Amino acid sequence: MVAGSADSAAGPGPVVGVLGGxxxxxxxxxxxxxxxxxxxxxxxxxxxxxAEVAPELVVGDPTDAAAIRSxxxxxDVLTIDHENVDHSVLAALEADGVAVRPGVRTLGFSDKAxxxxxxxxxxxxxxxxxxxxxxxxxxxxxxxAARFTxxxxxxxxxxxxxxxxxxxxxxxxxxxxxxPFVARYSGAPLVLEERVELDCELAVLVARNLEWxxxxxxxxxDGAGRRHVRRGGVSRAGDRDHGEACA
Ligand SMILES: Nc1ncnc2c1ncn2[C@@H]1O[C@H](COP(=O)(O)OP(=O)(O)OP(=O)(O)O)[C@@H](O)[C@H]1O
Ligand SMILES: [Mg+2]
Numbered sequence: 001m002v003a004g005s006a007d008s009a010a011g012p013g014p015v016v017g018v019l020g021g022x023x024x025x026x027x028x029x030x031x032x033x034x035x036x037x038x039x040x041x042x043x044x045x046x047x048x049x050x051a052e053v054a055p056e057l058v059v060g061d062p063t064d065a066a067a068i069r070s071x072x073x074x075x076d077v078l079t080i081d082h083e084n085v086d087h088s089v090l091a092a093l094e095a096d097g098v099a100v101r102p103g104v105r106t107l108g109f110s111d112k113a114x115x116x117x118x119x120x121x122x123x124x125x126x127x128x129x130x131x132x133x134x135x136x137x138x139x140x141x142x143x144x145a146a147r148f149t150x151x152x153x154x155x156x157x158x159x160x161x162x163x164x165x166x167x168x169x170x171x172x173x174x175x176x177x178x179x180p181f182v183a184r185y186s187g188a189p190l191v192l193e194e195r196v197e198l199d200c201e202l203a204v205l206v207a208r209n210l211e212w213x214x215x216x217x218x219x220x221x222d223g224a225g226r227r228h229v230r231r232g233g234v235s236r237a238g239d240r241d242h243g244e245a246c247a
Contacts, residue, residue, distance in 0.1 A: 013038050017071055018050070020062040020081030025050035028079075042071045050081070065089045072098050083110035084163055112191045113161035127196045128152055131161065133189040134182055145182040145192060149175050152194035162188040 013036050018025045021043025029050055032039050040056040043049075051057055060067040062081070068089055072078050077099045078090075091104045109115045113131045120126060130148040132141040149156055156178050160169035172195065173181055182190065 014076035015040055015056075015074065017042065017075030017078045018054075018081055019068060019071070019078065019085055021047035021050035021054065021057070022081045023049045025081040026053055028081075029053045029055065040071075040075055042067065069093065077101055080107075082165065083107055084165070111161050112159050112164075113189055116191055116193075126193075127157075128194045130192045131189055132182060132192060134185050135187070135189070138183070141190075142179055142183050146179050148192050149178045155195040157193045157195050158182075158185075159191045159193065160188050161191050 015038050016032065018028060018039055018041045021041045025041050025043070026049040029039050029041070030053060033055070038056070039054060040058060041050045041054040042058045042060050042062045043051055043054070044061055045059055058071055060071065062068065063086065065086065072093050078093065079101050080090075087104055087107055090100050090107065094100045094104050109118065116126050116129050116131070128151070130144055132144045132148075134141040155175065156173045158171045158173055158178070158181060163169055169187075171181065178192070182192075
């Protein structure tokens with residue numbers, strides 16, 4: 001069932017289909033509207049995030065493979081409300097030629113174990129880590145966790161490799177807590193990381209089109225030689241609250 005304004009369905013732009021009707025889909029709808037981008041959202045009944053603002057709403061189960069496949073048939077580009085969707089369903093659609101954005105290879109980086117391994121392979125520094133999988137082999141996971149804990153100084157951060165977000169499924173553990181935690185844990189494989197001291201945390205949002213061109217950004221260097229990149233406006237050194245990236 002497609003509900004919503006007939007006007008948007010008659011519009012000229014490509015249709016972007018969104019799997020899931022949560023808060024992020026809602027924000028996407030609000031941002032897309034002034035840009036003339038047509039959104040169609042597949043949302044579960046009672047999903048309150050995007051349902052009120054989506055120009056086109058398809059009521060169905062955004063986790064169901066058949067519902068996703070039928071929804072994707074009517075859209076030009078398929079995207080997601082959040083990354084905790086079945087990637088194998090999206091991979092099958094991608095293989096059939098559906099434009100899935102972000103692509104399934106990129107989405108794979110939402111798995112923290114894959115992310116840590118891929119970054120290490122690419123020479124990108126990450127905290128020391130170990131991946132343990134109590135679900136596959138409990139005694140081996142406990143032994144590996146004990147060995148890792150001995151190899152790092154101080155506490156350990158345990159993270160579910162999949163399914164967490166915004167600090168959920170992240171546990172700060174004292175050394176003596178690690179083994180009991182791993183012994184009773186069940187779920188996706190765990191990434192164990194050494195606890196590092198953080199000066200600041202940066203989130204970088206990168207947008208590009210199919211020709212790899214991004215939106216206009218301001219680039220510059222401050223007196224200390226640090227590079228600044230910022231979309232629009234002028235960045236100031238040390239101004240961490242305003243979406244600035246410095247290096
Ligand atoms: N190795 C670490 N040492 C110290 N603090 C950490 C470490 N890893 C994570 N943290 C703290 O825990 C918070 C949550 O961890 P993380 O960012 O990995 O999880 P997330 O926000 O759920 O996932 P993601 O950022 O991938 O969406 C971080 O913002 C940071 O403050
Ligand atoms: Mg985070």
